[in-house]
Structure formats: C-alpha cells, structure tokens
Amino acid sequence: MFSFILRRLGLLLPTFFGITLITFGLIRLIPGDPVEVMVGERTLDPQMHADAMHRLGLDKPIYLQYVDYLHNLATGHLGESLVTKDSVWKEFTTLFPATLELAVMAMLFAAVFGLLAGVIAAIKRGSIFDHGVMGLALTGFSMPIFWWGLILIMFFSVKLGWTPVSGRLDLAFDIAPRTGFMLIDAWLAEAADPSLNAGAFKDALKHLILPAIVLGTIPLAVIARMTRSSMLEVLREDYVRTARAKGLSPARVIFIHTLRNAMIPVLTVMGLQVGTLMGGAVLTETIFSWPGIGKWLIDAISRRDYPVVQNGILMVATLVILVNFIVDILYGIANPRIRHAK
Amino acid sequence: MANVQASPVATAADEVALSYPSPLKEFWQGFSHNKGAVAGLIFMIAIAVSALLAPWLAPYNPIEQYRDAILAPPAWMDGGTSRFLFGTDELGRDLLSRLIHGARLSLLIGLTSVVMAMVPGVILGLIAAFFPKVLGSLIMRLMDIMMALPALLLAVAIVAILGPGLINTMIAIAIVALPAYVRLTRASAMTELNRDYVTASRVAGAGLLRLMFVCVLPNCMAPLIVHATMSFSSAILEAAALGFLGLGVQPPTPEWGTMLASARDYIERAWWVVTLPGVTILLSVLAINLMGDGLRDALDPKLKRAA
Numbered sequence: 001m002f003s004f005i006l007r008r009l010g011l012l013l014p015t016f017f018g019i020t021l022i023t024f025g026l027i028r029l030i031p032g033d034p035v036e037v038m039v040g041e042r043t044l045d046p047q048m049h050a051d052a053m054h055r056l057g058l059d060k061p062i063y064l065q066y067v068d069y070l071h072n073l074a075t076g077h078l079g080e081s082l083v084t085k086d087s088v089w090k091e092f093t094t095l096f097p098a099t100l101e102l103a104v105m106a107m108l109f110a111a112v113f114g115l116l117a118g119v120i121a122a123i124k125r126g127s128i129f130d131h132g133v134m135g136l137a138l139t140g141f142s143m144p145i146f147w148w149g150l151i152l153i154m155f156f157s158v159k160l161g162w163t164p165v166s167g168r169l170d171l172a173f174d175i176a177p178r179t180g181f182m183l184i185d186a187w188l189a190e191a192a193d194p195s196l197n198a199g200a201f202k203d204a205l206k207h208l209i210l211p212a213i214v215l216g217t218i219p220l221a222v223i224a225r226m227t228r229s230s231m232l233e234v235l236r237e238d239y240v241r242t243a244r245a246k247g248l249s250p251a252r253v254i255f256i257h258t259l260r261n262a263m264i265p266v267l268t269v270m271g272l273q274v275g276t277l278m279g280g281a282v283l284t285e286t287i288f289s290w291p292g293i294g295k296w297l298i299d300a301i302s303r304r305d306y307p308v309v310q311n312g313i314l315m316v317a318t319l320v321i322l323v324n325f326i327v328d329i330l331y332g333i334a335n336p337r338i339r340h341a342k
Numbered sequence: 343m344a345n346v347q348a349s350p351v352a353t354a355a356d357e358v359a360l361s362y363p364s365p366l367k368e369f370w371q372g373f374s375h376n377k378g379a380v381a382g383l384i385f386m387i388a389i390a391v392s393a394l395l396a397p398w399l400a401p402y403n404p405i406e407q408y409r410d411a412i413l414a415p416p417a418w419m420d421g422g423t424s425r426f427l428f429g430t431d432e433l434g435r436d437l438l439s440r441l442i443h444g445a446r447l448s449l450l451i452g453l454t455s456v457v458m459a460m461v462p463g464v465i466l467g468l469i470a471a472f473f474p475k476v477l478g479s480l481i482m483r484l485m486d487i488m489m490a491l492p493a494l495l496l497a498v499a500i501v502a503i504l505g506p507g508l509i510n511t512m513i514a515i516a517i518v519a520l521p522a523y524v525r526l527t528r529a530s531a532m533t534e535l536n537r538d539y540v541t542a543s544r545v546a547g548a549g550l551l552r553l554m555f556v557c558v559l560p561n562c563m564a565p566l567i568v569h570a571t572m573s574f575s576s577a578i579l580e581a582a583a584l585g586f587l588g589l590g591v592q593p594p595t596p597e598w599g600t601m602l603a604s605a606r607d608y609i610e611r612a613w614w615v616v617t618l619p620g621v622t623i624l625l626s627v628l629a630i631n632l633m634g635d636g637l638r639d640a641l642d643p644k645l646k647r648a649a
Contacts, residue, residue, distance in 0.1 A: 011486075018487030022499075029503045138635075142627035144579055146586045147602055147620030154609045154616060279494035283583055287606070297495070298587055301502045313491070313499050321490045 004332050012325050016318065023314040024069050027306050028062070073314075079307035081300075088311045091296065097180025098168060099292035102284065103277045105208055106216035111270065114220045118227025118266075119259060125232065133224060140221030145280055149214040149287035156210060163206050166289035170207075173200045183208065215284045219273040226269045230262040237261075271327030275320050372640030379636020382629035389626055393445040400439035401427070404596040408434040413612045429614045432604065437614065440596035441622050447597045448626065451512055451581040452574045458516035460523055460570055467527025468554045471535060482528070485521035493518045497580055501589045511590045515580050519573045526569055530562035564641040571637055575630035582623050598623050 053059045057068050072078070078088040121133040157165045168182045169175065175182075175189045175197065186200040234240065235258055243257045244250075282294035289295070293316060300308035363371070374380055392399050402408075408430060415421050416429040416437075428437040470478040488496065500514035534540060535558065543557050584590030585599025593600055601619040608615045 014483055015487050015490055018484065019490060022487070022491075026499060026503055138631055139624070139628055142575065142579075142624060142631050144582050144586075144599070144620060144623045144627070146583060146599075147616075147623065150602065150606060150609065150616050151620065154613060158610050275490075275492040279492035282494055282498065283586070286587060298498070301498065302588065309499070309502055313495060316495060317491045320492060324490070 001332070005329060008325060008328050008332075012321060015321055019314060019317045019321070020070060020073065021066075023310045023317075024066055026310050026313070078311040078315075081308050082305045083300075083303055083308075088308055091308065092293065092312065092315050094180070095292050095296050098182070098290060099278075099281050099285070099294060101181045101183065102208065102211055102215060102290060102292060103274075103281060105212035106214075106277060106280075107219060107270070107273070108216075109212050110216040110219035110223055110273075114223025115227050115259075115266070117224040119231055119254065121224070121228045122231035122235065123254065130228075134228070137221040137224045140217045141225070143217055143221075145214055145217060146283045146287055148217060149210070149284060152210050152214060153287070163210050164203075168204065168207050168291065169200070170203050173197060173203065175200060211284050211288045211290055214287070215277060215280050218276060218280065219270070222269055222273060222276075223266060226266050227262065230265045231258060234258045234262040268327070268331065271324060271331075274323045274327075278316055278320060369640050373636045376632075376636040376639050378632040379639070382632030382636070385625065385629040386633065389445050389629075390449060392442050393449050396442050396446050400436075400442040402436040402439040404440045404443040405435065405594045408436070410434070413608065413615070415612070416614050419614075428618055429612075431601070431615050432608060432612075435594075435596075437618055440601060441598070441618065444596045444598045444601065444619070444622070445626075447508070447591060447595065448578050448581060448623075451508070451515065451591075452577040455512045455515040455519065455577045455581075456570050456574050458512065459519035459573065460566070463520050463523025464527045464559070464566065466520075467524040468531055468559065470524065470528040471531035471558075472550070472554060474532075478528070481524065485524050488517075488521045493576075494580060494583060497584060498587070498589060501584060506584075506589045506592055508591050508595070511581055511584055514584070515577045518580065519577065522569065522573065523566070526565055527562060530565055531558050534558045534561050567641060568634060568638045571630060571634035575627045575634070578623065578630070579627055 050059075057065060060068070076089065078092075080087050081091060084091070117133045117137070121130040124130050153165055156162045164170065169186065173186070173189075175185050178185050178188060182204045183201065186197070186204040189197045190200045240253060240257055243253045248257075278294070281292060282298055284290065285292045285295035286298055293312065297309065297312045297316075299305075300312060373383075408426075411423075411426060411430050412434040413432060414423065414426050414430040414434075417424050417427050419429075426436050426438070428441065430436055431440070466481050470481040472478075491499070497514040497518050500517055501510055504510040504513065540553065540557055543553060548557060581590055581597070582599030582602070585597045585601075586603050588600075588603055591597035591600050593604075598619045602616070605616040605619070
C-alpha cells in the first residue's frame, strides 16, 4: 500500500511542476511586458520602467525567473492582487469556503438524485420511467448551465419570488464569518442570538438552493447514466440471481447485493466530476454573483489582475490534481487489483 | 468431406445469405435503428442548411438596430408583430436573424476546433503509441498536465493570454480538446499494434509513415469519429460559455452565448431574449449528442455499453 501511494505521488509531482510552468508562462505570453501590463495604458519613463523590471526580477534570464517563481511558491509567496493589494493566498482562502460549500451541495444533490434515478431506471428497464430518465439525463448533459441558471432565476426568483436572485445571504443579516460556510455560520449565529438572527439559516439555504441545482445538473446526468448502466451489468451477475433465489427481499438484493457492487465505476465518475464542478463554478458563480473562486478569477481576468489570474489558476489546478490523487488512493484501497497492478 | 462435395449445390443460396451489405448500408442500418439519432441528424441538417443560407434565409441584417421596435415580443404574443417573428432584443435587433447567423458561428467554431484538435491529436497519439518509451511517456505526461486543469478554466486562461475573439476562442477550445484525442488514439493504436496484420506489413517492409497512417490509423477511426461528434457538441457549449463570460466572440457579432451575456438584465420583462438563444444552444447540443449515440451504435459495438 505504501509503495502504491509513493508511485502515485511520483506521478503527481511532474504534473504539479508542469502546471507551474503553465502559470509561469501565462504572464510571459501576454503581449506587452508585465510592467506595461501592470501600469496600464500610461507611457512610462524608460528609467522607471527599467527600475520596475529590476525590482520585479524581470531583467534576469527566463530560467532564473522560473527558479525565482518556484522559490516564491515554495516559501508561500503567491504575490499580491494589483487591485486590492491583498495577498493572493489570503483572498483565495477567504473565498474558497463559498465555492466549497456550493460544490458540496451540488455534488450532494447530484449524487442523491442521480443514484436514485439510475437505480430505478435500471430496475424498471424499458419502462416509460426509464426512457424519461435517460432522455432527461441526456438533456441535462447537453445543458448550457449558464442559461439554465438564468431560466431558473427567471422562474423561481422573478416570477414566483421563492428564492433570492443572487448572493449568499440577505443584507439584513450581519453574520461574522467563523467557518466560511454560510449555512454553518448562519446556524451558529441563529443559535447564539435567536432574536436578532431569526431565519438566517433558512435564508442561507434559500440562497444556496438554485446555484447548487445549476452546478449539480451535469454531474447529476452523468451519475444517473453511469449508475443505470453499471446496475444493469451487475444485475446480470450470478450472485444476484443467487441472492434472489434464496429468497432475500427485493430491497435487500438491490441495495446490498447490486448497488454496492455497481458503485465502483460510479464513484470513479464522481471523482472525475470535481474538475467539471470547478469549471462549472466559474459560470454558476458569475450568474448568481456568488462570492467564490470562480467569480474571483473571472473578475481578475476582466480587471487584468494578473497575479490573481496566475496563482488563482495554479491553486485550482493543484486542488483538482490533489482530489484526483485522493480518489486514486481510495480506489486502490477499495480494489486491491488496482493497487497491485503495474 | 461430404459437406465439401455437397457445397456447390448450396453456393448460390449461401452467397445470398453471406453477402454482406455494403459498409455504408450497414452503417445506415445501425444508425437508423436509433430513432433519437435520426431526429438529431434531421435537426442538425436543418441548422446546417440555415447556417449555410443565412444571408438569404434571415429576414434582416443581424446587427441592424430597429430603434422603433426595442424588445418587441415574438409574433404569437400580445403586442407582437409578424414583422419580427421571434421578437427583438434590447437594441431592436431581430432575434430570428441573429439566431440564424449565430448558427454559422457556432458550427464554424465547432468544426474548426474539432479539426484543429483532431489532426495534431491523432499525430501525437500515433507517435506516443509507436515510440512508447521516451517520446510516448513525454507526450502522455504533457497531456496529463493539460487534463489536470478543468476544461473551461483552461480555455479561460488561454483566452486571458490571447485576448478575446473568434479565432482565439477556436484555438482555446482546440487546445482544451487535444488531450482526449491523444489518449484515445494512443490507446486504440496500442491494441492494434499487437495484431498480426501490423507485424505482417512490418515484415513486408512497410515504412513508419505507412504503418502509422495506412495500416493502423484506419482501424482506430471508429472511436475517434464518435469522440469527434461528442467534442463537437462540447465545443459549441464551451464557445457559448466563453461568449457568455464576455471572453469569446465579441458583440455585436451574433453568437449564441454572447447573446445571452446581456440577457440577464431583461429577465423580468423580456423572457424571449433570455429563452430563445439558450433553447437553440440546448437543442443543437442535444441533437449532436443524440447523433453521437447513434454513431456509437453503428460504428463501434464495443462501446455500446459504456455510459
């Protein structure tokens, strides 16, 4: 097991360095040199320009600049935002819980309904329900989620007035961030001071529901399809027939004997959806003005805040490869055949 | 032996029974068996025709602003006129004309980026399969790095470098799609390389290029074609997403995603500005994905069970 983890770690490091190369190259590939980019359109005194280049270490050969960049990363210097002057690391850690909260809720929504729909579709194979679920899954898979968000806002927020249009919490509430997860913070605040913060938790939940549905739509479709096909495969196995023949209740056969074995490919697919979630978060957060990483990155691009773009992308990419690494390890724990494969 | 002697009598009947339908006919039988795929094909033909004939089909110039008819509702609604069948947007531009012209852009972006990803992807994949030791593992490591970044985020990063615009959108989407082609080509080429026919042509003295492109590649085409269809639909989605974020095709060019970028402000009073471009994107992507399913059934029975 230990050597398996080491081997996977050996694959992880080159990937990480490759990504640092990309984010390092990002700023250098932008037309015009970084100093001009940072000061904007203004024409700069040549002396000041040279000073700035020297101060930023940009007059060194390119490979030394890369070494400097790696050194900064290793010592935890991710640069500062050109706009807010805050460190990129601080901004990232402040905003990340919002994205995580959204992503977790989206995944929860997708997993619960995807598994349920997939299982029922597989049991009732060929029925109207099965065709309906598969049709809806293909539609969900083809969904432009930024538009889906707009449609849901139009219907549930504007027309019915059930949910708020944007943000994480009503401005009437003033809740100190403790965990960064609005649901937990609101719940804690409500528990601490029921008179002042009455209804804060419900309000936070209402804000979360539409974005989570929008972000979870594509994973939901993928999970439903995968669960169905994996269930159908396992239902054909001899041990399922044996379980039925010895008189176990249908629920037990389906949930204990079949679903558990059908879960392995489904879990892999869920792990792979983390990348999709981070990409989708960019769109979802933009639509719902959700103050998370995705919106932060898009805002940074439109403000030409390059240190944020550069290292923000690095952080997200690192996160995705770490999650994939963990999924790999869990998979190895669950399935010895993978662990011992060359 | 008796069987062999008896066979001449049965030859005629056997030949009829054993004669295979032409590949094209066989393909169509497999494809048309899937009703959804046929529906998708018909829809896409309609979209393609209207894209090709856009200047003649569209009732108006897509960027012409009719200031007297700003946010006019579709013809079938109260207050709608037959002058603008699908209504107009916030600047008084005819929505139907913009959607028809938008089809040109979406199909163009989709086709170009698929070709731009497929050609280098197939070449790199074949190289990786033929030289697995050094070159192959180098290429695959590089692709792993690209795969580690979420597709949309990578596209956004590339556009952030190159700047927004039509050509840069295509380049970004093609780069994002590249690793999947490399992996797919390498995987199917690796299995083909162990087959006897490859050894035979190698022994017969076939050169490297001939082995790559004449012997092996045609046998890897089925999954590649299926994947190309799927990546065509995701290219349309990504182009629309970039346009929506303001990083893709720039206004006033009528691109489906770009049309939605400003629609958010009209959610309360003009549903058609919000709904129609999105429905068009959804239906096109759905149609292509349905076609992809049909192609998979027809071309690659092995893939049928994969989700």
